[in-house]
Amino acid sequence: MKIQSLSVVVPNKKCINNCRFCVSRMHESPYKNMMDENLPFFDLYQRDYIKRLEFARDNGCNTVMLTGNSEPQQNRSFLQAFGTMNNNLSKPFRWIEMQTTGVLLDESYLRFLRNHVGVSTISVSLSAFDDDINAEYNGTLPQLKVNLRKLCALIKKYDFNLRLSVNMADYFTGRSPEEILTYARQELLADQVTFRVLYTSTDDVNAQTQQDKWILEHGASPETLDAIKKYVTEKGRALEILEFGAVKYSVMGMSTVIDDDCMSTVPKESLKYVILQPNCKLYSKWDDPASLIF
Secondary structure (H helix, E strand, C coil): CEECCEEEECCCCCCCCCCCCCCHHHCCCCCCCCCCCCCCCHHHHHHHHHHHHHHHHHCCCCEEEEECCCCHHHCHHHHHHHHHHHHCCCCCCCEEEEEECCCCCCHHHHHHHHHHHCCCEEEEEECCCCHHHHHHHHCCCHHHCCCHHHHHHHHHHCCCEEEEEEECEHHHCCCCHHHHHHHHHHCCCCCEEEEECCCCCCCCHHHCCHHHHHHHHHECCHHHHHHHHHHHHHHCEEEEECCCCCEEEEECCEEEEEECCCCCCCCCCEECCEEECCCCCEECCCCCHHHECC
8 A cells, every 4th residue: 555645634623614615514524533632541542543643654655734624723732742743753754734724823823833743834725816705715704814915925934835725616717827826926925736626525416515506606617627727738847647646737836736636436556645533543535434444
């Protein structure tokens, strides 16, 4: 088994955001949080957790994605513990990425992420370049609205690698690929851009969730997606083929990827990622306990 990346689900009771298209909200998590230091036998579960980290490293993985069903920074105590556990591994993870909308992040928190947790890449998930529309689509409370320009400038101040994970919502419909990429580079100072195609969880109209219906109504037009793919492949320079099949391109000095395979159910020899859930077990699928690996 060869593992490309390890997605660490940071335990939280409820996400501070209410993203209209959130995949996590389409399914109730079946995984109990055993990484609670107030639970009996926490020391045993913590040891299990460390074994899973070691397992991923033993299978060629050196990349951790701090992610989950909420904003990772909502649980600072877990991030503190993760940083300590990782630093104590015989072979610590060196490439640690945190996926976030940027809510609650300030200068002090960024210093903590860099110095203790060891985060090197911050992936900012956005659904629009306009702060008001972005907050609306992300379901962010008005008092927590993210100023994308200020946030991205602060991230670069502390020399993080900045990836923009662009959720392809209807805000981008009709905008040219050149306009989108130029803004990402010049205004938001991005090092990397990933275009994330939004998918519904089912084609069955009678089984669609609120998130499915939102995606059908507010997803970017097929013409916009096709134009971006055409621009990136024709104007960009192919850098490498990622292990899950997508091609990384150099466009305007940014590494650029079109992720239209994020919910693929086709088995692969090389796992795009494995998921370490708060129950201290590893899975290959987000919402299927049958995908248990270890």
